Amino acid sequence: MAGKRATINDVASLAGVSIATASKALNGRQDVRAATRERVLAAAAELSFQPNALARGLLSGQTRTVGLLTSDSVGRFGIPVLLGAEDAFGAGEMAVLLCDARGDAIREQHHLRALLSRRVDGLIVVGESTNPRPSVSKDLPVPVVYAYGPSEDPSDVSFVPDxxxxxxxxxxxxxxxxxxxxxxxxxxxxxxxxxxxxxxxxxxxxxxxxxxxxxxxxxxxxxxxxxxxxxxxxxxxxxxxxxxxxxxxxxxxxxxxxxxxxxxxxxxxxxxxxxxxxxxxxxxxxxxxxxxxNLEVLGRTAAQHLFAAIDGKATPGIHTLPCQLVIRDSTSPPGVS
Amino acid sequence: MAGKRATINDVASLAGVSIATASKALNGRQDVRAATRERVLAAAAELSFQPNALARGLLSGQTRTVGLLTSDSVGRFGIPVLLGAEDAFGAGEMAVLLCDARGDAIREQHHLRALLSRRVDGLIVVGESTNPRPSVSKDLPVPVVYAYGPSEDPSDVSFVPDxxxxxxxxxxxxxxxxxxxxxxxxxxxxxxxxxxxxxxxxxxxxxxxxxxxxxxxxxxxxxxxxxxxxxxxxxxxxxxxxxxxxxxxxxxxxxxxxxxxxxxxxxxxxxxxxxxxxxxxxxxxxxxxxxxxNLEVLGRTAAQHLFAAIDGKATPGIHTLPCQLVIRDSTSPPGVS
DNA sequence: CTCCTGGACTTAAAGGTTTTCGGAAACGTA
DNA sequence: TACGTTTCCGAAAACCTTTAAGTCCAGGAG
Incomplete structure (x- = not known):
C-alpha cells in the first residue's frame, strides 16, 4: 500500500504546465505542442498517474459503469450474461457492478438504490426464470434492459430465448x-x-x-x-x-x-x-x-442494446433470440453410435 | 427515464434552508432543529433525492466499493465468494465491482487499472485453483485479499480451504x-x-x-x-x-x-x-x-478481513479454513441404505 | 447594561477533473 | 508601427457533497 495517489495537479507541476494543459495532453486533445505533450506524458508515467474516475464521472455525468441485478444465486444464468456483457462493453472500458437480490424484492430495492446513488449509466436485470417479472421501477433515471426474464411492462426492453x-x-x-x-x-x-x-x-x-x-x-x-x-x-x-x-x-x-x-x-x-x-x-x-x-450471446445482445438505450436509441418490446440444437450421442441414428 | 436528478441543492431550496443544513439533516447530525429536519426530509422524499455517491466519494476518499477479480469464468468459485462477500459487507452497504480476467494476465492488468481508477476501497482476488499465483502487483494503493488461490507472496493476505x-x-x-x-x-x-x-x-x-x-x-x-x-x-x-x-x-x-x-x-x-x-x-x-x-464462508471471511485491512488491520499470511464432510449414501454402512 | 454561552443556521473551502474562454506570444502583412 | 492570425497555454467555472469555521440571536449571569 503506497502513499497518496498522484493527481493531475502533481502531473502538471512536474511537467511545468497548468492543469488544463495537462488534461488536454493526457486526453489527446489539440491545442498542445508535441514537446509539451511529451513532457506531460512522461510526468504522468513517472508518477503512475491514474485519472480519478469519480471526479470525471461527477463532471461528465457518465460513470462508464452498469449495474447487473440478478436473482439467480447459482449463477446459471447470470454468469453467461455477465460474460457477454463484458465482451460487448469491451475489455476494461465498462465496469459491471454486480448485485444479487436472492429473489427478495426488498433486497432488490435496496440494491437498486445503491446502484442509482452510484450513478450507473444503465441497468441489466437478469431473471431467474423466463417468467415475466415486475418492472423494476417506473421513471428510473437510467435505461434498463431485461435479460432472460422479461419485464411485465411491454414498453421495457427485454431479451429472452426462443x-x-x-x-x-x-x-x-x-x-x-x-x-x-x-x-x-x-x-x-x-x-x-x-x-x-x-x-x-x-x-x-x-x-x-x-x-x-x-x-x-x-x-x-x-x-x-x-x-x-x-x-x-x-x-x-x-x-x-x-x-x-x-x-x-x-x-x-x-x-x-x-x-x-x-x-x-x-x-x-x-x-x-x-x-x-x-x-x-x-x-x-x-x-x-x-x-x-446461447445465454452468452443473449447477454452480449442485452449489453449492446443497453448501450443503444444509453445513447437514447431504445428498442422497446420483448425480443426473442434463437437457440441452438447441439447434437450428440443421445440421438444418434441406430448403428452410428 | 425521468429528467435530471435532484441534488441536495434542490432539496435545500425546497425546504428553504442552506445546503449545509440540508446535508446535516439528511445525515442525522446534530445542530438542526427537529422541525427543520422534518422539512428537509419531506423535501428529499418529495424529490426522491439520492445523494451522489461520486461526489461523496470524491470528498471522503472512500467509495464503499470493492473489486472482485476472478479468472474463473464458470463461477464455480467466484460466485460463492461473491455471495459471502456481499453478506459480510451488509446488504446494499458495499457494492462489488466484478471483473473476469479469463486467465489472461494482460486482461487482468487492464481490469486492475480500471478498478483502481474507480477508486475501489479494496480488492478480492479469486483464483481458479489453489495453486499459488503471482501477487497482483506490488505497492497497490489499496489492500488486497486473495481467496481460494493464494498469493505467492507470503506477506499478502490469503484464504484457502484446508x-x-x-x-x-x-x-x-x-x-x-x-x-x-x-x-x-x-x-x-x-x-x-x-x-x-x-x-x-x-x-x-x-x-x-x-x-x-x-x-x-x-x-x-x-x-x-x-x-x-x-x-x-x-x-x-x-x-x-x-x-x-x-x-x-x-x-x-x-x-x-x-x-x-x-x-x-x-x-x-x-x-x-x-x-x-x-x-x-x-x-x-x-x-x-x-x-x-465452505466457499461461501471463505468468501465471507475474506471480505471481513478485507474490511479489517481497509481499516489498517491487515493479517498477512496464508490462512487455512476448515472444510466439512457431508455424509450421504455413498458411504452408508451395509444394510443401512 | 454588558458579557458570555450555546443553539441554529450559513458561508466557504475542499476534493479531482474537464472545458470554455480569454490571453499571450510569435509571426506575417499593410 | 499597427493590426490580424495562428498557436499554445492558463484561469476559472462546473459537477455535488461534507465539514470546519463563522454568524446571528436569544437568554442567562454578572
Whole structure:
C-alpha cells in the first residue's frame, strides 16, 4: 500500500504546465505542442498517474459503469450474461457492478438504490426464470434492459430465448430421425419455460401430423424426477422411441432410469435435453443432444442494446433470440453410435 | 427515464434552508432543529433525492466499493465468494465491482487499472485453483485479499480451504466404517489441490497404520476419467472396498463405472467425493458423501478481513479454513441404505 | 447594561477533473 | 508601427457533497 495517489495537479507541476494543459495532453486533445505533450506524458508515467474516475464521472455525468441485478444465486444464468456483457462493453472500458437480490424484492430495492446513488449509466436485470417479472421501477433515471426474464411492462426492453422455437427444433430433429412415438417430460407448469417448450413440442408434432405419445409429464427440474418419469413412462407406454426433456437434469435422470429398465439410449429411445449444462450434457453417457440457449450471446445482445438505450436509441418490446440444437450421442441414428 | 436528478441543492431550496443544513439533516447530525429536519426530509422524499455517491466519494476518499477479480469464468468459485462477500459487507452497504480476467494476465492488468481508477476501497482476488499465483502487483494503493488461490507472496493476505485436513477427514470416515483397502483417484498432479488431497489421504492412512490400496491414480477432473479409473482399478485390484476421489465429477464417473462392472456402491465399495457440487453430489444415485469446502464462508471471511485491512488491520499470511464432510449414501454402512 | 454561552443556521473551502474562454506570444502583412 | 492570425497555454467555472469555521440571536449571569 503506497502513499497518496498522484493527481493531475502533481502531473502538471512536474511537467511545468497548468492543469488544463495537462488534461488536454493526457486526453489527446489539440491545442498542445508535441514537446509539451511529451513532457506531460512522461510526468504522468513517472508518477503512475491514474485519472480519478469519480471526479470525471461527477463532471461528465457518465460513470462508464452498469449495474447487473440478478436473482439467480447459482449463477446459471447470470454468469453467461455477465460474460457477454463484458465482451460487448469491451475489455476494461465498462465496469459491471454486480448485485444479487436472492429473489427478495426488498433486497432488490435496496440494491437498486445503491446502484442509482452510484450513478450507473444503465441497468441489466437478469431473471431467474423466463417468467415475466415486475418492472423494476417506473421513471428510473437510467435505461434498463431485461435479460432472460422479461419485464411485465411491454414498453421495457427485454431479451429472452426462443423456447418455443427451440423446442420445435428439437422435436423436428427427432422426427427427422424417424421417431414417431415421442413423449415429453418437463418441469413445473408454473414456469413459462415449461409451458413454452411444451407449446413448441406440440406445434412441431402438429405440423408433422404426428400424435404425442401419452400426456406431457410435469414434475420438477431434477434428475430424480427424470428417473421417476422413466419408470412411469416405460410402464404406461413401452412403445415410445423418443423423449424430449425440459432440462438436462431431467434428461440425465431419464437416461439413467431407461438404462435401469434395460432399454438403450439412443437405440431404443432417443433423448433430447435442454440447457446444454456441460457437466450433465457432455459428461454423461451417452452425451446429450440438447438445446443451448446461447445465454452468452443473449447477454452480449442485452449489453449492446443497453448501450443503444444509453445513447437514447431504445428498442422497446420483448425480443426473442434463437437457440441452438447441439447434437450428440443421445440421438444418434441406430448403428452410428 | 425521468429528467435530471435532484441534488441536495434542490432539496435545500425546497425546504428553504442552506445546503449545509440540508446535508446535516439528511445525515442525522446534530445542530438542526427537529422541525427543520422534518422539512428537509419531506423535501428529499418529495424529490426522491439520492445523494451522489461520486461526489461523496470524491470528498471522503472512500467509495464503499470493492473489486472482485476472478479468472474463473464458470463461477464455480467466484460466485460463492461473491455471495459471502456481499453478506459480510451488509446488504446494499458495499457494492462489488466484478471483473473476469479469463486467465489472461494482460486482461487482468487492464481490469486492475480500471478498478483502481474507480477508486475501489479494496480488492478480492479469486483464483481458479489453489495453486499459488503471482501477487497482483506490488505497492497497490489499496489492500488486497486473495481467496481460494493464494498469493505467492507470503506477506499478502490469503484464504484457502484446508485440503489436506479435509482429505484426512474423508479417509478417517472411511476407516471408521471399517474399510481397509482404500484407493485414491484424483486430478492432474500439477494442481496443488490434487497434491494436498493426496497428502491428507496418505497422512490419515499412515496414522491408522493402513496401507494404500494400489497407487494414486492421477488423471483429469472429469467423469470420463472416473469411469475409466474404475475399470482399471477393478481390473488391477478387485479387492478394494473404498475410494477417495479428488472431485465429485471423478466420483460420479467412478460410481457409474463401478455399477457397470456389477459392483455396488456403497455395499461393496464406499465412495467419497470432493466439492459438494450439488448437481452431482445430491442428484446422482447414491447421493455422494463429499467434502464441502465452505466457499461461501471463505468468501465471507475474506471480505471481513478485507474490511479489517481497509481499516489498517491487515493479517498477512496464508490462512487455512476448515472444510466439512457431508455424509450421504455413498458411504452408508451395509444394510443401512 | 454588558458579557458570555450555546443553539441554529450559513458561508466557504475542499476534493479531482474537464472545458470554455480569454490571453499571450510569435509571426506575417499593410 | 499597427493590426490580424495562428498557436499554445492558463484561469476559472462546473459537477455535488461534507465539514470546519463563522454568524446571528436569544437568554442567562454578572
Amino acid at each position: 423456447d418455443v422455437g427451440a423446442a420445435a427444433m428439437a422435436v423436428n430433429h427427432l422426427l427427422a430421425l424417424g421417431r414417431r412415438r415421442i413423449a415429453h417430460i418437463t418441469g413445473p407448469s408454473h414456469y413459462k419455460a415449461a409451458r413454452d417448450r411444451e407449446e413448441g413440442f406440440h406445434r412441431a408434432l402438429a405440423e408433422a401430423g404426428v400424435a404425442q405419445a401419452g400426456q406431457t409429464m410435469s414434475g420438477v427440474w431434477s434428475q430424480r424426477w427424470g428417473r421417476h418419469a422413466a419408470e412411469m413412462l416405460l410402464m404406461a407406454d413401452p412403445g415410445i422411441d423418443a423423449v424430449f426433456c425440459g432440462s438436462d437434469q431431467i434428461a440425465a435422470g431419464f437416461v439413467e432410469g431407461v438404462r435401469e429398465r434395460g432399454r438403450r439410449v439412443p437405440d431404443d429411445i432417443a433423448v433430447v435435453g435442454y440447457d446444454n449444462w456441460e457437466v450433465l450434457s457432455t459428461e454423461t453417457r451417452p452425451a446429450l443432444t440438447t438445446v443451448d440457449m | 485440503d489436506v485436513g479435509a482429505a484426512a477427514m474423508a479417509v478417517n470416515h472411511l476407516l471408521a466404517l471399517g474399510r481397509r483397502r482404500i484407493a485414491h483417484i484424483t486430478g492432474p498432479s500439477h494442481y496443488k489441490a490434487a497434491r494436498d488431497r493426496e497428502e491428507g489421504f496418505h497422512r490419515a492412512l499412515a496414522e491408522a497404520g493402513v496401507a494404500q490400496a494400489g497407487q494414486t491414480m492421477s488423471g483429469v477432473w472429469s467423469q470420463r476419467w472416473g469411469r475409466h479409473a474404475a475399470e482399471m482399478l477393478l481390473m488391477a485390484d478387485p479387492g478394494i472396498d473404498a475410494v477417495f476421489c479428488g472431485s465429485d465429477q471423478i466420483a460420479a464417473g467412478f460410481v457409474e463405472g463401478v455399477r457397470e462392472r456389477g459392483r455396488r456402491v456403497p455395499d461393496d465399495i464406499a465412495v467419497v467425493g470432493y466439492d459438494n457440487w450439488e448437481v452431482l453430489s445430491t442428484e446422482t444415485r447414491p447421493a455422494l458423501t463429499t467434502v464441502d469446502m
